[in-house]
Amino acid sequence: MRIVQKNQIRMWVVLLIAVCFPMACGAAAVESAAGGAITRVTVYRGQALVTRLLAFDLPVGPAEQVITDLPAQIVPESLYAQAPDGVTILSVRYRERAVRDDTRDEVRQLDAQIEQVQRQLSHAQAQLARCDELWSMFVKLQEFTIKAAESDLNRGLLAFEPLEKLTSHIEQKGQSYRDQSLELHDTIEDFQKELDLLQRRRKELAAGRSQTVREAVVYLRVIEQRPIRLELSYLVGQADWSCQYNLRARPEQQTVQIEYNAVVHQASGEDWTNVALSLSTAQPTLAAAAPVLEPMPVSLASRGQLEQQVQQAANAQGGPLDATQQFQQLLQSRRDNVQKGKAAQSELNFLAAGNQAIIFNAQGPELDQILAQAAQVARTEGVSVTYALDGQLTLPSRSDQQLVTIATVAARAEFDLIATPLLTDYVYLQADLRNQSRTVFLAGPASMFRNGEFCGQGEVPLVTIGETFTAGFGIDSQIQVARQLEEKQTRIQGGNRIDTYRYRLTLANYKETAVRLRLLDRLAYTKNSGIRIELGETVPALSDNAEYLRTQRKKNLLRWDLELPASAVGEKAYEVTYQFTMEYDKNMQIRSQAE
Numbered sequence: 001m002r003i004v005q006k007n008q009i010r011m012w013v014v015l016l017i018a019v020c021f022p023m024a025c026g027a028a029a030v031e032s033a034a035g036g037a038i039t040r041v042t043v044y045r046g047q048a049l050v051t052r053l054l055a056f057d058l059p060v061g062p063a064e065q066v067i068t069d070l071p072a073q074i075v076p077e078s079l080y081a082q083a084p085d086g087v088t089i090l091s092v093r094y095r096e097r098a099v100r101d102d103t104r105d106e107v108r109q110l111d112a113q114i115e116q117v118q119r120q121l122s123h124a125q126a127q128l129a130r131c132d133e134l135w136s137m138f139v140k141l142q143e144f145t146i147k148a149a150e151s152d153l154n155r156g157l158l159a160f161e162p163l164e165k166l167t168s169h170i171e172q173k174g175q176s177y178r179d180q181s182l183e184l185h186d187t188i189e190d191f192q193k194e195l196d197l198l199q200r201r202r203k204e205l206a207a208g209r210s211q212t213v214r215e216a217v218v219y220l221r222v223i224e225q226r227p228i229r230l231e232l233s234y235l236v237g238q239a240d241w242s243c244q245y246n247l248r249a250r251p252e253q254q255t256v257q258i259e260y261n262a263v264v265h266q267a268s269g270e271d272w273t274n275v276a277l278s279l280s281t282a283q284p285t286l287a288a289a290a291p292v293l294e295p296m297p298v299s300l301a302s303r304g305q306l307e308q309q310v311q312q313a314a315n316a317q318g319g320p321l322d323a324t325q326q327f328q329q330l331l332q333s334r335r336d337n338v339q340k341g342k343a344a345q346s347e348l349n350f351l352a353a354g355n356q357a358i359i360f361n362a363q364g365p366e367l368d369q370i371l372a373q374a375a376q377v378a379r380t381e382g383v384s385v386t387y388a389l390d391g392q393l394t395l396p397s398r399s400d401q402q403l404v405t406i407a408t409v410a411a412r413a414e415f416d417l418i419a420t421p422l423l424t425d426y427v428y429l430q431a432d433l434r435n436q437s438r439t440v441f442l443a444g445p446a447s448m449f450r451n452g453e454f455c456g457q458g459e460v461p462l463v464t465i466g467e468t469f470t471a472g473f474g475i476d477s478q479i480q481v482a483r484q485l486e487e488k489q490t491r492i493q494g495g496n497r498i499d500t501y502r503y504r505l506t507l508a509n510y511k512e513t514a515v516r517l518r519l520l521d522r523l524a525y526t527k528n529s530g531i532r533i534e535l536g537e538t539v540p541a542l543s544d545n546a547e548y549l550r551t552q553r554k555k556n557l558l559r560w561d562l563e564l565p566a567s568a569v570g571e572k573a574y575e576v577t578y579q580f581t582m583e584y585d586k587n588m589q590i591r592s593q594a595e
Contacts, residue, residue, distance in 0.1 A: 035069045036232065041395075042278040042386070048239035049267075049284060054230045062090075067232050070214035071269035071397070079216050080236035086224035088411060089238070090230075093217040108204070114198045121191040128184040135177045204398045207251075207287045236268040241279050243444025244403070245460050249431060249473045250451065251415045256433055256471065258409040260441060262387075264395060264402045271396045279406065280386040281442065291345040296353050298360075327358050327370050385440045409437045417476055417517040421483035421505060427517070429473045435463045448473050478510040479517065479564070486577075497586040500536075502579040509564040509574070517564055518543075523556040523580050524590070531584045538578040 004332060027494040036054035054067065076094040083089055216232055246259040262279050266272065334351045362370055387406045395402055413431040430452065441463040447473065448458045455474030463469045509515055524533055533556065543549075545560040552559065564574050582590065 033476060034065070034067060034167050036067055036230075038272055038275050039268070040276045040278070041272050042280050043239050043241050043266075044280050044282060044284050046240050047235050047237055047284055048266075048268060049233060049235055049271075050272075051231055052232045053580050054232065056230070058228060060222050060225050062219070062221050065077055065218040065220060066191065066231065067218065068213065069214040069270070070216060070234070071236055072212070072214070073237040073239075073268045074214060075235040075237065078233075080233055081216075081218050081499070082231045082233070083113045084229060086196075086222070086226060087228055087230070088221045090219040090221060093219070095217060097213045097215070110198060110202045114195065114202065117191055117195045117198060121188060121195060124184055124187045128181065128188065131177065131184060135181065159542060176503045204400070222335055235272075235284060238264045238265070238267040243442045243460070245441075245444060245446035245457070246445050246449065246475075247460070247471055248449045248452070248472075248543050249413070249415075249429075251429065251431075251473075252451075254413055254415065256411050256413045256431055258404040258407075258411055258433075258441070260409065260439065262404050262406050264404055266395045266402060267397055269397055269398055270420055271394070273394045273396075274392040275394070277389045277393045277395070277404070278386055279389070280384075282384045282386065290347050293352075294345075294349045296356065297350075298357075324366065324369050324373060327355055328373060385442070387439070407437065407439045409435075409439065411436065414571070415516070415585045417479055418428065418472075418513055418520070419479070419481040419507065419517055421481045422521055427479040427481055429476050430518075431471050431473060432468055433471060435465055436469045437463060440464050440467070441469075452476060479515065480508040481519070481523070482506045493583075494588060496583050498581055498583045500579060500581045503577065505576040507562070507568070507574040507576070508570075509566065510566040514567050515564050519560040519562055519576060521558040521578075523554040523558065525584060530588075531582065531590075534581050534583075536579040536581065538576075540576065 018084050034054050034056065036052035039053045040051040040052055042049040045169050050071075052067065054065070056065070058065075074094075079092050079094055081089050124489075130578070135225060216234075218230065218232070220230075222228070241262045241264045244261045244263050246261070248257040248259070250256070264279075303361065355516055359367070359370060379539065389404060393404060395404075411433045413433050415429060415431050417427050418430045419427045422583050441460055443462045445461055446458045448461045450473045456472075458472055460471070482505070484504050484506070485501065486504045489500040491500075505519065505521065507517065507519070523535060524531075526533065535556070535558075538558075538560075540560060540562070542553070543561045545559070548559050550556075558578065560576055562574065562576075565572070568574050584590070
């Protein structure tokens with residue numbers, strides 16, 4: 001009777017749970033795990049955005065999808081998932097689990113090879129040790145045999161034939177031990193080299209990885225039954241890229257081939273295999289809200305108080321800083337904090353106030369330098385480009401850098417020889433290139449080639465679409481230039497001194513063809529009204545290039561656009577002459593501001 005009552009009670013409890021907690025029956029989430037395939041990667045400066053694609057079937061209702069094998073350098077808070085219509089993403093959670101070994105096939109194969117070589121090395125070392133023991137026994141036996149032979153010889157008991165056989169046997173045995181020992185030493189050395197190579201490869205594969213499994217747990221609700229394609233994206237560290245160029249000039253064809261490459265560092269802890277790769281100069285940020293610009297209160301302070309404040313800031317920074325250095329440091333701090341968005345609002349407002357205060361108090365050349373610095377930063381920071389590379393690319397996670405091609409552009413070029421005898425006696429080949437492609441060229445180092453031969457290192461500046469830039473292609477030793485002061489005259493007029501200078505520039509062309517050459521020189525330049533500088537006669541006339549006349553000529557830079565005849569050497573060498581005067585107070589002297 002009691003058993004029946006107990007069964008009835010159990011049945012009522014089950015019915016009560018079913019009525020009161022209907023979700024506990026039939027609403028359990030479906031669980032599944034998968035790694036997915038990496039399909040897209042965008043590499044930024046210092047980070048990369050990785051996107052995985054997972055395809056699976058789930059019944060209608062709640063589900064839990066576990067994405068395994070996330071990399072060691074993942075930024076957990078950057079995880080997010082996207083799903084098609086018919087699926088609602090409820091949440092994405094990150095978790096870690098400790099494991100014993102690296103689970104990748106290539107790592108397991110390397111570990112097996114390392115273990116096999118270590119075993120072979122151990123066996124060879126054991127054989128060498130045994131060989132050394134046998135050699136020690138052989139030496140003792142050899143000494144014993146020699147002493148026994150000497151004793152028999154003294155007693156007249158030793159015959160010649162047995163003695164010869166014994167001596168021959170000892171020599172053969174000794175040579176055998178020596179050969180075997182040398183062979184084992186070579187074998188051990190080979191095994192050690194092979195082991196070192198395998199261990200280095202193992203270390204490269206392990207770059208950015210650890211013995212921890214990292215997973216994303218995606219909670220979702222399937223509304224409509226159909227195949228699901230889920231995208232999981234996340235940021236990873238230890239990923240970076242920089243520009244590198246090869247410029248290949250063909251002066252006779254008036255062309256330059258621009259090979260625009262990216263040097264990629266990828267040690268995120270996961271291999272990117274057959275992915276759509278993009279390179280970007282944008283700054284990925286996890287901050288959703290923009291910082292708020294706050295009012296900037298100001299007050300007055302004496303110069304002494306300002307200098308004391310600057311000195312305190314300099315001591316905090318570990319050394320003296322002038323205004324331009326302070327300005328540059330504040331700009332760098334702003335770049336470091338801008339990704340934080342509203343979280344760095346106070347810091348960003350403080351840095352902006354510091355830069356504005358520097359500009360308020362700067363003047364003259366110092367202000368010009370600060371403004372030029374700010375303009376340069378605005379030009380570089382204001383450019384955000386993304387390069388989507390062609391095809392599917394593979395970049396394994398490893399410590400060394402990898403090279404990928406962004407674009408190859410054939411550009412028309414105008415070549416000129418550049419002579420600046422005031423700075424150097426060498427004459428350089430230079431090309432003006434116009435970027436007529438649809439690719440923005442970022443600033444970066446370049447290797448320069450002329451007619452297939454390496455001619456030096458250079459730099460490519462930031463070049464936007466349609467912009468022109470200049471590239472140098474080394475020295476042309478068949479053109480020579482010399483600069484000579486022919487005459488200097490001085491006279492006093494009233495209270496002023498007037499100096500007259502006459503210069504001759506000689507250019508020799510050892511080529512059998514005529515060449516175009518741009519000759520550059522300069523006069524002194526000043527904004528001081530107490531110094532009067534006038535250019536006199538020039539033969540031939542200065543360049544009539546509009547850009548030169550608008551910019552450089554106003555600062556007393558001299559330019560001639562010349563065509564040197566073929567074989568213009570010796571008495572046939574091309575000559576340029578000019579003269580100028582400088583008038584100033586006779587009691588004063590000229591001083592360069594560069595001093």
